[in-house]
Amino acid sequence: MGMEFLDAVKEKITMTAKSAAKKSTEIVEITKLKVAVAEEMSAIDKIFRSIGEAIYETYKTGEEGDFSFEEKCGALDEAYEKVEDLNARIAELKNTKICPTCKKHMEKDALFCSVCGERFE
Numbered sequence: 280m281g282m283e284f285l286d287a288v289k290e291k292i293t294m295t296a297k298s299a300a301k302k303s304t305e306i307v308e309i310t311k312l313k314v315a316v317a318e319e320m321s322a323i324d325k326i327f328r329s330i331g332e333a334i335y336e337t338y339k340t341g342e343e344g345d346f347s348f349e350e351k352c353g354a355l356d357e358a359y360e361k362v363e364d365l366n367a368r369i370a371e372l373k374n375t376k377i378c379p380t381c382k383k384h385m386e387k388d389a390l391f392c393s394v395c396g397e398r399f400e
């Protein structure tokens with residue numbers, strides 16, 4: 280076996296190890312981002328719940344109280360924006376694109392969404 284062959288094998292092993300390390304870093308990163316999305320979604324649920332409770336309170340008492348729907352809806356907008364940002368980062372790491380209609384991840388070169396049938400530009 281010549282040195283050249285051994286060097287080539289070594290290089291191949293190094294490249295594979297590097298790409299495996301990169302892959303696992305990406306998986307960890309994607310998992311973190313998914314946890315952040317789940318947290319944001321649960322925050323959204325809480326806001327919706329508090330809006331619902333305020334509506335019921337208003338129905339019961341006939342008074343609006345000091346509840347600010349504007350503030351709650353603003354918080355919803357903010358949370359949805361965060362979710363969109365997080366999903367965009369996930370798509371970047373997974374090398375996918377997000378269907379604008381159903382928000383599912385699709386192959387970057389997909390022409391149609393395989394979930395909702397949306398046609399991509």
Ligand SMILES: [Zn+2]
Pocket residue numbers: 378379380381382383392393394395396397
């Ligand atoms: Zn879709």
